[in-house]
Amino acid sequence: MEMALETRNFINGNFINSISKQNIRVLNPANQIEVGFVDEALDDEIELAFEAASNSFRNRVLQDMDSVKKSNFLRSIAKKLREYKVYGAQILSKENGKTLLQCEGEFEGAASVFDYYAGITDKIENKLIPSGKDTFNYVTLEPYGVSLQIIPWNYPISLFARSVAVSLVVGNTIVIKPPELCPISSNIFGKIFYEIQLPPGLVNIVHGYGEITGKKLVSHKKVNQVVFTGSTEVASEILKETADRIIPCHLELGGKSAAIICSDANIDQAVESTINGIYRPNAGQICVAMSRVIIHPSIKSEYMDKLTSETANLSIGPGENNNSDVTPLISKEQLKRVSNYCKSGVQTGANLVIGGEEFNYDKGNYYKPTIFDNVDKNSTIAQDEIFGPIAVVLDFETDEEAIDIINSTEYGLASGIFTSNDLKAKWMADRIEAGIVWHNDWFVDGVNLPGGGYKKSGYGRDGGLDSLYSYGQTKRVSKRLRY
Numbered sequence: 001m002e003m004a005l006e007t008r009n010f011i012n013g014n015f016i017n018s019i020s021k022q023n024i025r026v027l028n029p030a031n032q033i034e035v036g037f038v039d040e041a042l043d044d045e046i047e048l049a050f051e052a053a054s055n056s057f058r059n060r061v062l063q064d065m066d067s068v069k070k071s072n073f074l075r076s077i078a079k080k081l082r083e084y085k086v087y088g089a090q091i092l093s094k095e096n097g098k099t100l101l102q103c104e105g106e107f108e109g110a111a112s113v114f115d116y117y118a119g120i121t122d123k124i125e126n127k128l129i130p131s132g133k134d135t136f137n138y139v140t141l142e143p144y145g146v147s148l149q150i151i152p153w154n155y156p157i158s159l160f161a162r163s164v165a166v167s168l169v170v171g172n173t174i175v176i177k178p179p180e181l182c183p184i185s186s187n188i189f190g191k192i193f194y195e196i197q198l199p200p201g202l203v204n205i206v207h208g209y210g211e212i213t214g215k216k217l218v219s220h221k222k223v224n225q226v227v228f229t230g231s232t233e234v235a236s237e238i239l240k241e242t243a244d245r246i247i248p249c250h251l252e253l254g255g256k257s258a259a260i261i262c263s264d265a266n267i268d269q270a271v272e273s274t275i276n277g278i279y280r281p282n283a284g285q286i287c288v289a290m291s292r293v294i295i296h297p298s299i300k301s302e303y304m305d306k307l308t309s310e311t312a313n314l315s316i317g318p319g320e321n322n323n324s325d326v327t328p329l330i331s332k333e334q335l336k337r338v339s340n341y342c343k344s345g346v347q348t349g350a351n352l353v354i355g356g357e358e359f360n361y362d363k364g365n366y367y368k369p370t371i372f373d374n375v376d377k378n379s380t381i382a383q384d385e386i387f388g389p390i391a392v393v394l395d396f397e398t399d400e401e402a403i404d405i406i407n408s409t410e411y412g413l414a415s416g417i418f419t420s421n422d423l424k425a426k427w428m429a430d431r432i433e434a435g436i437v438w439h440n441d442w443f444v445d446g447v448n449l450p451g452g453g454y455k456k457s458g459y460g461r462d463g464g465l466d467s468l469y470s471y472g473q474t475k476r477v478s479k480r481l482r483y
Helices: 043-058 067-083 085-096 100-118 156-170 184-195 210-218 232-243 267-279 297-312 332-347 399-406 422-431
Strands: 009-011 014-016 023-027 034-039 135-143 146-150 173-177 203-205 225-229 249-252 258-261 292-295 351-354 370-373 390-395 414-418 436-439 472-480
Touching: 009 043, 009 184, 014 184, 034 085, 034 184, 043 146, 043 173, 043 203, 043 210, 067 085, 067 100, 067 156, 067 184, 085 100, 085 156, 085 184, 100 156, 135 156, 146 156, 146 210, 156 173, 156 184, 156 225, 173 210, 184 203, 210 232, 225 232, 232 249, 258 267, 258 399, 267 297, 267 390, 267 414, 292 297, 292 399, 297 351, 297 370, 297 390, 332 351, 332 370, 332 390, 399 422, 414 422, 422 436
Parallel strands: 146 173, 146 225, 173 203, 225 249, 258 292, 258 414, 292 390, 370 390, 414 436
Antiparallel strands: 009 014, 009 203, 023 034, 135 472, 351 370
């Protein structure tokens, strides 16, 4: 599918020519070659986007839309995403770095999200609550209004779909900012909205730097909800900015996700899950990466031997090669960040087993898959989210100690337990402070399953039916009955 890249902002049902006359350069992280530009949205574009979203909400376009019609729109979006899958993956791989196969999977997954929520539009039921023989009480789910959504660069298509689909079901109108590091692929959504004739103003796509456009968006007076996926530090700034206005925020933030590998675990499964959990998914640039391994000493030697051997055989290369296991980091800044963390690990006495240095290939932002052993649970590399292909290994003797280690960070997003003992797995799952617990595998997921954080990993839930109540608010209506 050959077509020109659409690089404009999508506002009120159309791509509009730039008003700011500013643009953002997008580079391929595998080779620093320019992928293209997108128009930067500043004051005028931002005002138009919020005006369009606010008008659509005030006119009750979504609230009064027939549920079947709404479902048909969502299914049409899903169908188009599959039609654009190959074309979109080529763009996404170039600007984000992931393999073409992973990028196609991201579009397919986004389509599945819209399909899932298309099936929910006519299944949100009001609750009737009795409180006396002469009263009539019911509770409805209603939208917040204009939902500002800020999307991260690691999985931009998946996370765009995740928040937009449920928002449309609940009835929020949307102003959404894709990530400035890989924004072009998100404009495919604008193409789709235009082609299926989604009513103008329901979803408005604006591009810009987080430090400039992002701040302007968050401070806009017409924001009724903020949905943010990204770092805890930026989330803190958003909360401070919205605090005086009492704006509800939905946050999925950082993680330092860990797996407990017990003495009775299937070692081969644990090794495979580690490789798939920290190296293959976008070079570890994922908030639920298996970045910590907490293992019992009785099986550690065999696990480490197999993990080190598998890690040494991983292929490092560009996303255009589907045989690449470890793809580039998103930017030179991220490469430097990961490198500095590894230097910190060495300086604090952790044992560098493998990796720990950049990989020079075609000017790309590559870092070798890395394993640190004998890591202090309170060290920086065991506490901070590195966001790269770095695994840290810690030992435990008792189940209580394993729980103490896994809960020792400020984060609580995902976790894993590897054991053949289901009772032990349940005991641990009950005590782990995280929104997701996987058992005997990593990434056991589905569009109908909720996910979200504990502690500084955020609050609110995405996925499944639970997400409806993170993107809406309930209203109670009560009536005194008269003869």
